[in-house]
């Protein structure tokens with residue numbers, strides 16, 4: 682370990698309160714440049730424990746991040762990551778997201794997978810993911826890095842639960858077998874103006890491939906995906922900034938649309 686138990690607790694407290702108070706902070710690696718990816722996943726676990734307890738919420742799923750080249754380039758990293766979704770992050774389409782609860786939010790279009798079976802182990806394939814998936818649905822993820830200017834290293838962003846803050850799942854749920862999951866075109870608008878276009882192929886070639894990757898990563902740490910989990914497979918395009926009064930809609934070929942309003 683490059684940080685002591687006390688220092689680890691201090692980092693968790695620092696990131697937990699930054700989210701709670703919607704306050705940006707200096708990135709952790711400025712103070713602890715030696716921190717490793719394995720350590721930062723351990724810090725993420727501690728942060729999540731704290732968050733579950735304090736917010737009286739529960740685990741509802743997993744999110745993948747930086748699964749597309751567009752996002753990796755945008756963030757200056759070259760690896761995918763994962764974090765966790767809690768029930769208090771789930772927003773309904775008709776429920777506005779409150780800008781005053783957030784720091785510098787961005788939104789990105791994703792495909793959500795709802796699992797009908799557990800998935801674990803180091804040999805899971807995209808086919809196994811599709812078999813274990815009950816439904817796929819259009820989704821928007823709101824990310825709100827706690828770090829100043831939304832700038833971080835891979836180690837920083839993992840400790841910060843991969844910038845997670847809110848997500849919206851659309852109401853049209855389809856069987857994964859009823860749609861060609863690797864070629865879903867997407868258009869995202871803000872207040873009616875096109876801001877991003879993309880394809881699900883951008884997500885590691887196939888979103889189910891991205892989920893298979895995450896199962897392998899999780900299994901290295903003795904974890905897996907569970908029946909009932911919602912899994913966000915990662916942004917299909919760059920994320921866009923939004924503010925109070927903005928309306929976001931992402932339209933996915935064959936999957937329908939999902940929208941969000943920020944008040």
Ligand code: OOG
Nearest residue numbers: 746747752843844915916
């Ligand atoms: C990290 C989270 C990335 C995605 O879908 O790529 C992510 C960030 O960009 O702040 O959720």
Ligand code: MG
Nearest residue numbers: 789822915916
């Ligand atoms: Mg995302």
